[in-house]
Amino acid sequence: MSHFRWSSGVCTHKGNVRERNEDAALDGGDSGLWVVADGMGGHDRGDLASRLLIERLADVPGSDSLDGCVMQISDAAEETNRELLNQDHGDNVSGTTMVALTVAQGSCACVWIGDSRAYRCRGRNIRQVTEDHTEEHGSSVLTRAIGASDYLELDVRNVAVSDGDLFVLCTDGLYSELSDQEIAELLVSSATPQQAARRLVESARQGTCNDNVTALVVEFEARNG
Numbered sequence: 001m002s003h004f005r006w007s008s009g010v011c012t013h014k015g016n017v018r019e020r021n022e023d024a025a026l027d028g029g030d031s032g033l034w035v036v037a038d039g040m041g042g043h044d045r046g047d048l049a050s051r052l053l054i055e056r057l058a059d060v061p062g063s064d065s066l067d068g069c070v071m072q073i074s075d076a077a078e079e080t081n082r083e084l085l086n087q088d089h090g091d092n093v094s095g096t097t098m099v100a101l102t103v104a105q106g107s108c109a110c111v112w113i114g115d116s117r118a119y120r121c122r123g124r125n126i127r128q129v130t131e132d133h134t135e136e137h138g139s140s141v142l143t144r145a146i147g148a149s150d151y152l153e154l155d156v157r158n159v160a161v162s163d164g165d166l167f168v169l170c171t172d173g174l175y176s177e178l179s180d181q182e183i184a185e186l187l188v189s190s191a192t193p194q195q196a197a198r199r200l201v202e203s204a205r206q207g208t209c210n211d212n213v214t215a216l217v218v219e220f221e222a223r224n225g
Contacts, residue, residue: 003223004106006218009195009196009217015204017209018210021212023213033057035101036116037096039051040096049094049146057100080096080147081147084147099130110157111154112130113133114133114142121166121187129157129159130157161220162222163222166193166218167218173213187200
């Protein structure tokens with residue numbers, strides 16, 4: 001059976017306009033779990049929501065099965081959702097998006113809610129793995145988020161992986177500034193995932209970049225055994 005080794009890197013920045021970075025990320029390379037979250041909320045509470053989620057996910061014990069990994073991510077998201085809903089912050093919603101990539105037994109799954117995205121780049125061919133949970137006609141209004149409703153609906157998609165595949169987890173601050181092909185070119189021209197993540201964020205900041213921007217890059221290499 002073909003399994004994988006991987007390397008990863010992450011970069012995040014408050015962008016060119018915002019005073020606070022409400023994005024958060026988990027680069028759990030050793031555990032095979034990578035997460036990006038984009039916080040939202042009145043009175044600068046978005047950073048608290050995204051960090052709470054990341055802290056929960058950093059504590060998951062991991063599992064030998066892909067289904068077990070997905071279940072642990074879902075449980076952590078549910079716990080975060082309950083805690084955010086139970087907080088007293090008036091009429092202001094404190095919530096966060098999430099996109100997570102997890103690996104077990106040589107297989108990968110993506111778990112997400114909101115409009116943070118995952119892409120897979122194979123060679124120079126890039127495709128979006130996730131689907132944005134936003135209103136129709138290109139609106140940026142979220143229809144799902146952690147902390148927004150008692151009922152939490154996550155999407156899960158198993159993803160085929162090949163030797164040399166690159167994955168990008170990112171917030172909307174990245175893909176609102178860079179096209180899919182620009183993302184792919186930066187990925188394949190970088191020496192390491194950390195360099196790729198940094199270059200992606202730096203390139204996004206060359207535009208307006210009126211939002212926080214985060215990129216987490218994971219590279220897979222096949223190994224037999």
